[in-house]
Amino acid sequence: MHLSPAQGSHPQEPGPPAFEAAAGILGLLADRTRLALLHTLASEEADVGTLAAAVGAARPAVSQHLARLRMSGLVTTRKEGRRVVYALTDEHLRRLVAEALAAAGPGSPGHRRV
Known part of the structure; x- marks a missing residue:
């Protein structure tokens, strides 16, 4: 998601x-x-x-989730010897994840248990 400036100073619709x-x-x-x-x-x-341990999920499940994220272009991979290392593709995604978690936090207007 990228906002591009339109003619003048208004963001493009x-x-x-x-x-x-x-x-x-x-x-x-x-x-x-x-x-x-x-x-x-x-x-x-x-x-x-490392990711499986961090999120408390089984390795095969994490691999499947990472494959979907990679195919969608949200994460990239690179080889380090025999390891495949994952990374976010851009700063927009980093901010989007942080904002989503902040919006769900205690004290936020949208906070509720689901």
Whole structure:
């Protein structure tokens, strides 16, 4: 999600493709494990084993979630020897995850138990 300036000083109005892309990203964030993975990756790059331990999920499940995040372009991979290291793709995603967690925190207007 990127806001581009339009003619003058007003942000460009998003069109249907932007809404579709944003809905896809928010849909991926709607999963607790994927959100926890992205939150962990917001502070450091990590491999599957490290991420599984950090989010308290089984390695195979974490691998499946990471595959979805990679296919959607939200995370990237690189090889370090035999390890595959995951990282967030950009700062926008880091801020989006932080804002989503802040909006859900105690004292926020939208805070409630689900």
